[in-house]
Amino acid sequence: MKLLNLLLFALAIPALIHADATTQVLKWKDGKKAAFMLAFDDSAPSQLKNVVPELEKREIVGNFYLVTGNKLYASLQRRWEAAAKSPYVAIANHTFTHKGVNNAAELDPELAKCNEVLYTLKTDRTQPYLLGFGKPGGVPWKVTEEEWNAALAKHNLCNRPPFAGPPINYKSAEQTIATVDAAIAKGEMGHLDFHGVGEDWLVTPVEWFTALLDKLESVRDVVWITDVVSWHQYVTERDSAEVKTLKADLESITLELSCKADPKLYNLPLTLSTSVPADWKSCTVTQGASSASAAVVEGAVKYDALPGGGEIVLKKAP
Ligand SMILES: [Zn+2]
Incomplete structure (x- = not known):
């Protein structure tokens, strides 16, 4: 004994x-209490005019879900190429045409062709690397969840959380800003998703948007403001x-x-x-x-x- x-x-x-x-x-x-992401959909021109300069000034990153195969994008291509050089502009895939698909075979080129354009915007990066993905709303997607998951994995895309943003889901600057406090209170990831800011479509007023950025600046010591790929990487790595x-x-x-x-x-x-x-x-x-x-x-x-x-x-x- x-x-x-x-x-x-x-x-x-x-x-x-x-x-x-x-x-x-x-x-x-960095041991922050919560995470937060800003998303801007559909390559709306007002994002180049009203969003990118404001994000750069405040050193806050935004995720830009670009549709790269339509006339609007063709008319703005040079400006998106210039914007994508900013460290505060994270470009992401919002499909090539935003028209939806009838089957998985049609989904593949929608993702691949959008990626091809996005790759040309970040020529300094070595492939393979992950890009963010946001599924366009308001159009049919006749594919199963398994088919979605397989297609996203094949094209190195990480899916963002379901759309939520002003003025569709939040009807005032106060409601919009409250999402930041809610994320901090829960210690979780919060996000806001936009279309036009100041003009274009589904417009968020510029005053709401700058009030939100003021709020984010005031809590950046406790909130990790990030891009969708970094969020997805952190959570995936952390959890295993x-x-x-x-x-x-x-x-x-x-x-x-x-x-x-x-x-x-x-x-x-x-x-x-x-x-x-x-x-x-x-x-x-x-x-x-x-x-x-x-x-x-x-x-x-x-x-x-x-x-x-x-x-x-x-x-x-x-
Ligand atoms: Zn869209």
């Missing part, structure tokens, strides 16, 4: 040290993420982060929080070639790491 006790005691020591290195994958990027503590002592902690998603498409760093020994004031976090220093706040350090990106080493700063 004495031998067994001794053995249990010896086994308990590394367990105790490991307990100091508890790591959590945080629900949202696993952290292993490989080594932990009083000077350093070595971890391994993995997830089940395809690393070619899912390459967004996750934000982790690791509890560290009580006397650590700050530390360096190294993964692969990247290294950064991070402060210790209430006994824990918060940092970004890539699933499958190699060992993560946290080292106590001298």
